[in-house]
Amino acid sequence: MEEGAELVVEARAPGKVILSGEHAVVHGTAAVAAALGLYSTARIRHRPLSPGTEEFLVLELPQLNVHVTWSLKMIEEILDPPSLQYPNPLVVKECSDSDMTRLGSFVVKQLSWGAPKGTVAAVTTFLFLYTSILGLQPITVRVTSDLPVGAGLGSSAAYCVCLAAALLDLAATFDSPTQAITTPKEQGSQKLADTGNWHDVDEKNLELVNKWAFEGERIIHGRPSGIDNTVSSYGYVVRFKQGELMRLHSPMPLRMLLTNTNVGRNTKALVAGVGERALRHPAAMAAIFKAIDGIAEEVVSILLSPSNPGLDSDDEHEHKDEARSWQQLPDECLPKSDIASVVRTKEEAKLEELVEMNQGLLQCIGVSHVSIEAICQITAAFKLQSKLTGAGGGGCVLTLLPKQMSSTYVEVVKVDLEGQGFSCFEAAIGGHGVQVRQELNPDGGDE
Ligand SMILES: Nc1ncnc2c1ncn2[C@@H]1O[C@H](COP(=O)(O)OP(=O)(O)O)[C@@H](O)[C@H]1O
Ligand SMILES: C[C@@](O)(CCOP(=O)(O)O)CC(=O)O
Numbered sequence: 001m002e003e004g005a006e007l008v009v010e011a012r013a014p015g016k017v018i019l020s021g022e023h024a025v026v027h028g029t030a031a032v033a034a035a036l037g038l039y040s041t042a043r044i045r046h047r048p049l050s051p052g053t054e055e056f057l058v059l060e061l062p063q064l065n066v067h068v069t070w071s072l073k074m075i076e077e078i079l080d081p082p083s084l085q086y087p088n089p090l091v092v093k094e095c096s097d098s099d100m101t102r103l104g105s106f107v108v109k110q111l112s113w114g115a116p117k118g119t120v121a122a123v124t125t126f127l128f129l130y131t132s133i134l135g136l137q138p139i140t141v142r143v144t145s146d147l148p149v150g151a152g153l154g155s156s157a158a159y160c161v162c163l164a165a166a167l168l169d170l171a172a173t174f175d176s177p178t179q180a181i182t183t184p185k186e187q188g189s190q191k192l193a194d195t196g197n198w199h200d201v202d203e204k205n206l207e208l209v210n211k212w213a214f215e216g217e218r219i220i221h222g223r224p225s226g227i228d229n230t231v232s233s234y235g236y237v238v239r240f241k242q243g244e245l246m247r248l249h250s251p252m253p254l255r256m257l258l259t260n261t262n263v264g265r266n267t268k269a270l271v272a273g274v275g276e277r278a279l280r281h282p283a284a285m286a287a288i289f290k291a292i293d294g295i296a297e298e299v300v301s302i303l304l305s306p307s308n309p310g311l312d313s314d315d316e317h318e319h320k321d322e323a324r325s326w327q328q329l330p331d332e333c334l335p336k337s338d339i340a341s342v343v344r345t346k347e348e349a350k351l352e353e354l355v356e357m358n359q360g361l362l363q364c365i366g367v368s369h370v371s372i373e374a375i376c377q378i379t380a381a382f383k384l385q386s387k388l389t390g391a392g393g394g395g396c397v398l399t400l401l402p403k404q405m406s407s408t409y410v411e412v413v414k415v416d417l418e419g420q421g422f423s424c425f426e427a428a429i430g431g432h433g434v435q436v437r438q439e440l441n442p443d444g445g446d447e
């Protein structure tokens, strides 16, 4: 690398929705999840300094209000883990209990007094991944996200995946400038300021990114199943069971409305709560997990069903005309029953029933919330089925939308939900996983 030049590496990783199987998946059952078209992005800037100049590590997490600068000497003196001398990006290691305690107490002292637990976990996770993958290198890291943090859409996994990918890409570039984790010929001089230039991570490195991200998730979650980091790394729609990933190439387009209860919650506490309930009532909880497993497997077979026809274009056309005529009417003239009677395919109707059953079982294991139940009731009045997604206890709820439901009808449902203080959005489902890009600024790239 030219003296004075600045290397910028970016990685972006998607959030996810769990269609079926959250919580039970931690206890070994199947779950189905899809990547969401909302991303967390880690941007790392590295500029080698002349010998004798003091070097720094800068971490910026604007969503958590974290802006910290550490001298590398101080990190070396205080942390002194052997990995600092011998970081090895190719050998994934666990954050041991003693490392966790040492890093955690360092972080608590560095952050302003009373920083929330989530902030301590995020910075501890960063320091673990940074020291293990890269060792002491002077870099500035900034992580931003389109995802709501702590709302069930996998922001913690996207955070770990984008950090792991960016650190691995930088480590590989240091090792050999042509060995970055995307295909070398695709690396190049294009400017990051452009909207594109993102490159998929190759299969071998995806596994590495995913494994490091899982270790990060363990720091934030305590006992993650691995589904969130897996779908964030690999993208698309996946079935996940006991650490095994199966990519689902489903012919069925998934359409859903996401509603944020705006009730904050914490995955670690909810997962621990379910574990405690399972210890108190082992037989009953095992039966519920088995039922959730059955639901997830049925969702998989519906998604893979070749008889999944979607709708033919004539039907769709007819429906659009109907939607247009509704658009001219004031909202109060849209009776709920008309929305309720929107035609479903056989597969859509089955999926809706499974969503309803899954939500009931999630309530049984103690992870629903009055705000979640309120959303389920509002959408049920339109004969739409909803369930919590992710850890629950607040956070987001997904509502299945039949393919034939017009956007005008969706707007009507949103009015009812938003009128109760909830926030609704639609996002692309089943897109790509983690991606990386690089840029070399010969002039030092001061920002
Ligand atoms: N953009 C981000 N910046 C910093 N930390 C983040 C970011 N996104 C997620 N996190 C970490 O993940 C935690 C939220 O994870 P979690 O409770 O699992 O909810 P979810 O994964 O559903 O959003 C935050 O408290 C923080 O520790
Ligand atoms: C509850 C769980 O199934 C999903 C948690 O997702 P999230 O952190 O709420 O986005 C936990 C896990 O699988 O690791």
Ligand SMILES: [Mg+2]
Pocket (backbone or CB within 6 Å): 154, 155, 156, 157, 221, 228, 267
């Ligand atoms: Mg999470």
